[in-house]
Each structure stands twice: as structure tokens, then as C-alpha cells.
Amino acid sequence: MSGLKLRIKNAPSVDKANITLSEKEPTLKIVSDGGPEKLTPKRTKKKSNRYFYKVSNHHELFKIGRSFYSDYMAGVKSFAITSTGYQTSQQKTILGLASFFDHKEDLKIGIISDNLKQGAFKDIVSISKTIQHDLFGQDRSVDIKSFYNHFEFLDLNQLLDMSNDNELGEYENVFDQVVDLYDIVFWDVPELHNVQVDSERYFPVIMKFESISIIVAQSLTKKGDVEDIKKFFLGYGINLKGLLLEEKTSLNKTDSNPINSKPQESKPWWKKIFKE
Amino acid sequence: MKKLNIVLHETTIINFPFFWKLVLRYKLVGIIVPTVCILFSAHYYFDQNNLFQRSIHFKNVSAESESASSAIASVIGEKTNGLNPTEVIGMTKSLDFQQEFAEKVYSHKSFQQLNLKSINQKGVFSMDVFLASCSGERECIYKKIRGRISGMIKIKEDRTVTNRYLLEALSRDTLTTRVLLEEAAEMIVGVRIRTIRHKIQEQIKISKELSAEKRDELEKVNLSTLKENKKKLESELNDLNFKIQSYSAFLSRLTMDLDFMETQLKETKRVAKSGIKSSKIITFQKRKRLEDKVKRLESDIGAIKIVADRLSEQDEVILKQLKRDLTNTQVELKSMGNKGRGVSSEEKFLTKKEGEESFTEFDFKVKKEQLVKTQREMDSTQANKNIVLDKLSVLDASLEKIKPSFEYLKLLEQKVIQLNLLNSTVVGDLVFENEFGAEKVYKKVSRSKVILFSIGLILFFLVAIILTLYLLDDRIYDQFELEKSFDDLTIIGNTPDFD
Numbered sequence: 001m002s003g004l005k006l007r008i009k010n011a012p013s014v015d016k017a018n019i020t021l022s023e024k025e026p027t028l029k030i031v032s033d034g035g036p037e038k039l040t041p042k043r044t045k046k047k048s049n050r051y052f053y054k055v056s057n058h059h060e061l062f063k064i065g066r067s068f069y070s071d072y073m074a075g076v077k078s079f080a081i082t083s084t085g086y087q088t089s090q091q092k093t094i095l096g097l098a099s100f101f102d103h104k105e106d107l108k109i110g111i112i113s114d115n116l117k118q119g120a121f122k123d124i125v126s127i128s129k130t131i132q133h134d135l136f137g138q139d140r141s142v143d144i145k146s147f148y149n150h151f152e153f154l155d156l157n158q159l160l161d162m163s164n165d166n167e168l169g170e171y172e173n174v175f176d177q178v179v180d181l182y183d184i185v186f187w188d189v190p191e192l193h194n195v196q197v198d199s200e201r202y203f204p205v206i207m208k209f210e211s212i213s214i215i216v217a218q219s220l221t222k223k224g225d226v227e228d229i230k231k232f233f234l235g236y237g238i239n240l241k242g243l244l245l246e247e248k249t250s251l252n253k254t255d256s257n258p259i260n261s262k263p264q265e266s267k268p269w270w271k272k273i274f275k276e
Numbered sequence: 277m278k279k280l281n282i283v284l285h286e287t288t289i290i291n292f293p294f295f296w297k298l299v300l301r302y303k304l305v306g307i308i309v310p311t312v313c314i315l316f317s318a319h320y321y322f323d324q325n326n327l328f329q330r331s332i333h334f335k336n337v338s339a340e341s342e343s344a345s346s347a348i349a350s351v352i353g354e355k356t357n358g359l360n361p362t363e364v365i366g367m368t369k370s371l372d373f374q375q376e377f378a379e380k381v382y383s384h385k386s387f388q389q390l391n392l393k394s395i396n397q398k399g400v401f402s403m404d405v406f407l408a409s410c411s412g413e414r415e416c417i418y419k420k421i422r423g424r425i426s427g428m429i430k431i432k433e434d435r436t437v438t439n440r441y442l443l444e445a446l447s448r449d450t451l452t453t454r455v456l457l458e459e460a461a462e463m464i465v466g467v468r469i470r471t472i473r474h475k476i477q478e479q480i481k482i483s484k485e486l487s488a489e490k491r492d493e494l495e496k497v498n499l500s501t502l503k504e505n506k507k508k509l510e511s512e513l514n515d516l517n518f519k520i521q522s523y524s525a526f527l528s529r530l531t532m533d534l535d536f537m538e539t540q541l542k543e544t545k546r547v548a549k550s551g552i553k554s555s556k557i558i559t560f561q562k563r564k565r566l567e568d569k570v571k572r573l574e575s576d577i578g579a580i581k582i583v584a585d586r587l588s589e590q591d592e593v594i595l596k597q598l599k600r601d602l603t604n605t606q607v608e609l610k611s612m613g614n615k616g617r618g619v620s621s622e623e624k625f626l627t628k629k630e631g632e633e634s635f636t637e638f639d640f641k642v643k644k645e646q647l648v649k650t651q652r653e654m655d656s657t658q659a660n661k662n663i664v665l666d667k668l669s670v671l672d673a674s675l676e677k678i679k680p681s682f683e684y685l686k687l688l689e690q691k692v693i694q695l696n697l698l699n700s701t702v703v704g705d706l707v708f709e710n711e712f713g714a715e716k717v718y719k720k721v722s723r724s725k726v727i728l729f730s731i732g733l734i735l736f737f738l739v740a741i742i743l744t745l746y747l748l749d750d751r752i753y754d755q756f757e758l759e760k761s762f763d764d765l766t767i768i769g770n771t772p773d774f775d
Contacts, residue, residue: 055772064769089771096772120774215771216758222750223761230765242766245755248773 055096064093064244065100071241072101076210078179079241082189082233083215084225089246090215091120094186098151101184109151110181113188114160116145116153121188125153135177136168142178154178156190156205163204172204179208192229209238217246279747282760290739294756298742301753305741310734317730324719327395328453331444331713332461333434336364338705359468359705364441365431368460373467377429378422380459391449392424395720401448428452429460443708450715461708469704476702480695487688490681497678502671509668516661523654530647537640544636559615566609573602 055061068079079097081090091113098109116125128145131152135142140162145153163174179185187209189195195202212233214226226243234240283298285291299306338359367373381387393401410416428447434440443464445457580587580595587595721729752758759767 055774057770057773060770061772064772067768092774093771095774213768216752219751219753221752223752224750226752226762230762240765242768243758243762244768244771245758246771 055099061096061100065097065104067242068097069101069104071211072184076239077183078185078187078208078210080187080189080209080212080238081215081244082192082212082229083217083246084221084229085191086215086217086220086246087115087188087191088119089217090188091115093213093215093244094188095120095124098186102150107183108181109183110154110178110185111151111188112154112156112159112178112185114156114190115188116155121153128153133181135162135174136170140168152182156188160201160205164201172207175204175208192232196232206233206236206238209233209236211239211241213241213244215244215246218248278761278763282757283743283746295739295742297754298746299738302742302745305745306738309737309741313730313734313737317726317733321719321721321723321726323398324721325395325398325448326717327446327720328448328450329444329446329716329718330453330457331442332457332708332711333713334441334443334461334464334706334708336361336439336441336705337707361433361439361441364706365433367464367467368426368429368431373463374422374426375418376467377460377463378418378425380463381425381456382417382421384455384459386451386455390452390455391447392421392428392452393448394424394427395446395448425456428456453715454712457712464706465704465708468706469702472705473699473702476695476699480692480699483688483692483695487685487692490685490688493681494678494685497674499675499678499682502675506668506671506675509664509671513661513664513668516657516664519657520654520661523650523657527647527650527654530643530650534640534643534647537636537643541636541640559612560617563609563612563615563617566605566612569605570602570609573598573605577602 071079081093081097083090094111094113098111101107101109111121113121115121124147125145128147131144131146132141133144134140142154142158142162147153159174159178162168163171168174185208187205189209189212190202195206214229215221216226230240282294283291336359368377381390384390388403390403391401392403392406393399407417407420410420428445430444430446432442432444434442443457443460445453445460447453447456577595577598580591580598752761755767
């Protein structure tokens with residue numbers, strides 16, 4: 001059984017949500033027995049289980065991990081994680097699940113996000129090795145950030161650009177190829193608002209989701225927002241796996257939003273009742 | 277609806293554990309609402325005036341034998357109507373009572389020192405300010421005082437003792453309470469005596485009026501004349517009755533005599549007509565001879581027996597012969613039986629009646645005429661009696677008709693005398709105790725009530741505000757709520773958290 005040890009120092013804790021996610025220096029350190037590893041673009045054997053991951057609530061991770069793992073065993077390989085704007089929670093959940101799968105089996109795990117340089121991914125991505133992978137010839141390659149062969153990160157925006165490149169004309173095929181590269185893929189779903197604004201662009205991505213889970217932030221997420229997400233993805237016929245509860249109540253939605261995403265309109269409650 | 281289902285519980289109506297969770301969730305409300313309610317209640321309690329209450333017990337003895345009035349009334353056969361509890365309790369509600377009470381309080385020597393401020397009003401009371409608007413006008417002053425003090429006294433029923441009541445006075449200071457209680461107690465006794473006396477006087481008045489009315493009625497009828505007439509008729513009736521009795525006796529005797537004489541006359545005529553047969557006369561004569569012979573033989577035998585000592589044999593033969601003859605004669609006489617025996621009386625009777633026949637017939641005729649005459653007179657007397665009886669019955673009917681009025685008049689006169697006696701001896705039927713109860717000082721709404729009210733207020737506002745906030749709050753706070761809100765979705769678990 002392989003293992004990974006992640007020690008995140010000064011990581012953007014959910015309790016300290018007002019820390020700017022993109023501007024901090026990466027502080028992640030890899031603890032290993034030997035010297036620096038040599039990364040190869042080809043799939044190499046993972047390090048032994050001297051690595052481990054450090055999660056404070058192991059039992060919860062194992063609980064949700066088992067649920068996802070049973071789906072995986074049932075043939076599902078593309079898992080999307082979304083929320084009502086809590087990107088950091090999404091990223092932490094994906095990291096946790098990826099670590100679980102990595103711990104559980106020797107799988108090639110892909111994580112696709114449009115926020116690789118922010119949030120929980122920031123530190124890991126910054127120390128990951130970039131590998132160029134040709135999808136449609138040498139001109140059409142994507143940057144894959146490989147984290148010591150445990151899991152690899154792909155930039156969703158890059159893939160979306162490629163998918164929407166009229167010259168290339170591959171649209172859905174881009175994501176088909178990406179999903180085929182991995183045994184299991186985790187999608188860090190952009191905020192619903194962004195997806196709805198540019199739904200044509202995001203359509204091929206959405207169609208690759210085999211299962212979607214929604215993170216509900218305790219004391220912050222509104223039922224109506226969850227209903228909106230639920231309705232949206234059910235409209236595309238995507239299997240709604242379930243809900244994940246983020247218990248840290250001090251999450252600040254604005255801080256966890258990606259910088260480039262537009263802040264979600266928060267209408268006063270009376271405007272929601274008496275729709276204009 | 278789902279939210280309401282979460283808050284409501286099928287057994288306890290409100291899901292209290294969840295409600296407590298909501299209180300903790302909306303901590304600010306959970307702190308502010310009780311604090312505000314407690315402060316409000318405390319302010320309400322301490323802002324109330326101190327109230328001074330005293331009471332005195334009294335007993336309604338009108339329904340009991342110990343009442344002097346009722347005792348006298350029962351002696352003279354008069355019934356007094358007692359007070360029922362409602363009348364006693366409502367006594368102070370009467371406007372007349374309140375007016376008189378106001379006058380009594382106004383005339384009290386300590387009136388100027390009294391505090392007649394309403395128990396709910398704040399501030400200091402000044403009698404001069406209170407009565408200033410009346411400008412010394414008595415009616416206005418009484419009206420103002422009446423308006424204030426009417427609510428300060430109250431009569432309550434003692435639930436533990438029958439016919440016992442409690443007179444309570446409540447005001448803003450001790451002096452006012454005591455004065456009001458004293459004056460009210462005195463007033464109640466006085467009013468009650470006046471009420472009883474008034475009732476009796478009214479009864480006397482009505483009885484006298486009725487009595488006069490009945491007397492007039494009887495005078496119109498002239499009762500004494502009727503009575504005299506009745507006496508005369510009764511006397512006349514007695515005479516007639518006696519007369520009829522006499523006639524009746526005489527008539528019956530006459531009838532008997534007439535019957536006798538008729539029979540006598542009839543038999544005399546029959547005997548005179550029939551006569552006596554010759555064989556009966558011969559038999560009679562034979563019998564007579566035998567009887568004479570027996571007498572003669574017995575005489576001879578007797579004479580011989582007198583000289584028996586010197587009888588010779590010849591004499592004895594003669595004696596025996598005589599005895600033998602006597603026996604034979606007696607046998608012969610005996611054999612005749614009764615034959616020939618009544619002929620001599622018949623003969624005598626015939627002889628006698630032949631002479632009397634004409635006299636008997638005359639007497640019979642006389643008696644018969646006398647009978648007819650007597651009968652006629654008796655019938656006439658009977659007719660007179662019937663006339664008198666008719667008159668008497670008419671008179672009796674008239675007297676019977678006026679008899680109730682007469683009896684009623686007698687009773688009314690009797691009643692007037694009784695009521696006059698009762699009126700002069702009337703006493704109150706409400707007996708007050710000598711000592712007042714201890715003074716109680718309290719606030720209108722007690723501390724325990726305010727605390728209870730405060731708790732109720734807190735609970736009400738807490739439930740109302742927190743439920744409103746919860747129903748308007750769309751956020752999800754915990755897994756329980758998440759499960760209830762999205763019961764069609766699986767709750768996978770909590771997101772992992774890195775150190």
C-alpha cells in the first residue's frame with residue numbers, strides 16, 4: 001500500500017479564511033527518505049508508504065472515501081465536486097479523496113480545476129513538476145502538474161480553451177482524451193454562476209461528470225442555492241451522488257471565492273420571497 | 277413546510293431539543309429577549325403603588341333565630357325576609373349607598389388627610405386639587421368622592437363560614453383605608469336597619485289601606501241588618517217547627533183514635549147483626565148446672581169433713597157417695613171442654629152494644645172532621661216554614677259572600693298591630709365583629725404573578741422570534757437540518773480537514 005505525507009504549514013485554514021489564497025508563498029514540504037525525485041512524463045511507480053497524509057478527521061475521510069470507492073468499484077471514474085462558492089472546501093475534499101484513493105490503490109489520479117494556483121491546491125501545485133502532454137500533436141499540448149506521481153493536476157481553463165478552439169474542432173474529444181488518461185478523475189467544478197453564464201463553453205466538461213457531490217457549508221450555505229445546483233445538474237441528467245457537509249462555520253464565502261469569479265449576488269430575503 | 281415539520285413534534289408539539297439548538301444558534305435573541313422581558317417585568321412590578329388593605333368580618337343573622345328582629349317577628353307570627361348572599365355582596369354597588377357613603381366620608385373629621393388617589397394612578401394626592409374643579413359645590417364634591425371611593429370598598433363572601441362576609445377597604449395609605457372601613461361598616465348597619473324599617477312601614481301602610489278598603493266594602497253591605505234579619509227568620513222558623521211538631525203529634529193521635537173507633541163501630545154493627553145460636557144456649561145452661569152441682573157437692577163434702585171425728589158409718593157412706601158424685605160431675609164437665617163457656621159474655625156484650633151503637637158512630641164522625649181540619653192547618657204551617665227557609669238561605673248566601681272580606685278585615689287589623697310592634701323593635705341583621713383584620717400592604721400584581729407573566733412573556737417572544745428567524749433563515753446549520761431539508765439525497769459525510 002502506498003502512502004503520502006502532506007504537511008501543510010500555514011495552510012489556508014478554514015478558520016482563517018480571510019487569508020489571501022493566491023499571494024502566499026508555498027510552504028508545503030515533502031518529507032522523504034531520499035533526495036529529490038526524478039519525475040518522468042511516463043507513469044512511474046509511486047513511492048512506498050513512508051509517505052502519509054495528515055487529515056485531522058480521518059474517520060470522516062474514510063467514511064466518504066469508502067462511499068466514493070464503492071462507486072469507483074461500480075464503474076464510476078469521473079467524480080465532480082461542487083459547492084455554493086466554497087472553492088477551498090471543494091479543493092480540500094478533492095485532495096482528501098485523492099489521497100484516500102492513492103492510499104487505497106495504485107491508481108492514476110487526475111484532478112482538474114480552474115483554480116490550481118489558489119486555495120488548497122496552490123502549495124501542492126507549486127511544487128509539482130510540470131509535464132507537457134500532447135493531446136492533438138505537439139502544437140496542442142497541455143501542462144500536467146504531477147505531484148510525485150501520486151496525482152496530477154490539469155488546468156480546466158486550458159482544456160476549455162482547447163475544447164472551444166474552432167481551429168482544432170475537437171470540442172468534446174479533448175475531455176474524452178483527458179478522462180482516458182486517468183484511472184479516476186476529480187473535477188473541481190467552477191462556481192455555478194460561471195457555468196451558467198458560459199454554459200456552451202462548459203457543456204463538454206459537464207457531460208464528462210458521472211457523479212456530482214455538493215458541499216454544503218454549515219451555517220453559510222442556503223438551501224435555495226443547493227436546490228439551484230441540484231436542479232441544474234439534474235437537468236443534465238448527471239447522477240447526484242449526495243451532499244458533503246463542511247463543518248467549519250467560520251468560512252467566509254467571499255474569501256473562498258476565486259478572484260476571477262464574479263461574486264454571487266446575495267439578495268435580501270424579502271427580495272427572494274417577493275420576486276421582482 | 278419542511279422547516280415547520282422539523283420544528284413541530286408529534287407528541288410535544290414543539291421539538292424542544294431542536295428548539296434549544298435554535299436558541300443556541302440565535303444566541304443574541306436568546307439573550308436579548310429574556311433580558312428585555314425581565315427588565316420590563318421588574319419595571320412593571322416596582323412601578324406599582326403600594327396598596328393598603330384592611331378588612332372586617334360581619335355576619336348576616338337575618339336567616340337565623342339569633343336575630344333580634346327575626347325572634348320578635350317569629351313571636352308575633354310575622355315572617356321577615358332575610359338577605360341572600362348576592363344582596364349582601366351587591367349592597368355597596370347601590371348608587372344610593374355610594375352617595376350616602378360619599379357624604380359620610382366627606383363629613384369625617386380626617387377627610388382632608390385622606391388619599392383618594394386611584395390605586396393605578398401615580399404621583400402625590402392633594403385633596404384641594406382633587407376638589408378644585410367643584411368650586412365648593414356639594415353635589416359635585418359628593419359625585420367626585422363617590423366616583424373614587426366606590427371602588428375602594430368591597431364585600432366578599434366567606435367561603436368557609438355560612439352567612440359570613442368580609443368588608444374590605446383598599447387604598448393608597450393606612451389612614452384612608454381605616455376611615456373607609458369604619459365608615460362603610462357603620463353605613464352598612466344603618467342602611468340595613470333603615471331598609472328593614474322602611475319595609476315594615478310600607479307593609480303597615482299597605483295593610484291600613486287594605487283594611488280601610490274592606491271596611492268600606494262591609495259598610496256598604498250593612499252587615500248588622502243582615503244579621504238581625506237572620507235572627508228573626510231563625511226565631512220564626514223555630515216557632516213554625518214547634519207548631520208543626522205539635523200538629524204532627526195531635527194528628528197521629530187522632531188517626532189512631534179514628535182507626536180504633538172505626539174498628540169498634542164496625543164490630544158493633546157486625547155483632548148486632550149476627551145474634552147467638554140455641555144449641556149454644558142449651559150447652560151453656562147444661563154447663564152452668566154442672567158447675568153449680570160441683571160447687572154444691574164440694575160444699576157438702578167440706579161441711580161433712582169439718583165434723584169428721586163424729587162421722588158415723590152412714591155418714592161415711594154418704595160422704596163417699598158425695599165424693600163419687602163430685603168426681604162424676606167433674607168428669608162430665610171436663611168432657612164438655614170449652615163448649616158453652618163464651619155464651620154468657622156474648623150475650624152480655626150484645627146487650628151492652630145494642631145501646632152504645634149510636635154513640636160510637638157519632639164520635640167517629642167528630643174525630644174524622646177534626647183530623648181533616650188539623651191536617652189542613654199543618655199543611656199551611658209547613659208552607660209558611662218553606663217560605664221562611666227560602667228567605668233564610670238567601671240571607672245565608674249573602675252573609676257567606678261577605679264573610680271572607682270580614683275575616684280578611686280582621687286579619688288586616690291584627691297584622692297592623694303586629695307590624696307596629698315590630699317597627700318599634702327593629703334592629704339590624706348584619707352584625708360586625710369588633711376588631712378589624714390586620715393591615716396588608718401589597719402591590720396590585722404580586723411578585724409571583726409578575727414572575728410567571730415574565731416567564732410566559734419570555735417563552736412567547738422567544739418562541740415567536742426564534743421561529744420567525746428560523747423560518748426566514750434559509751441557511752443550513754447542521755446535518756440534521758440537511759437530512760430533513762434534502763431527504764431525497766444521501767448525506768455522504770463531512771469534508772476532510774487538513775491540519
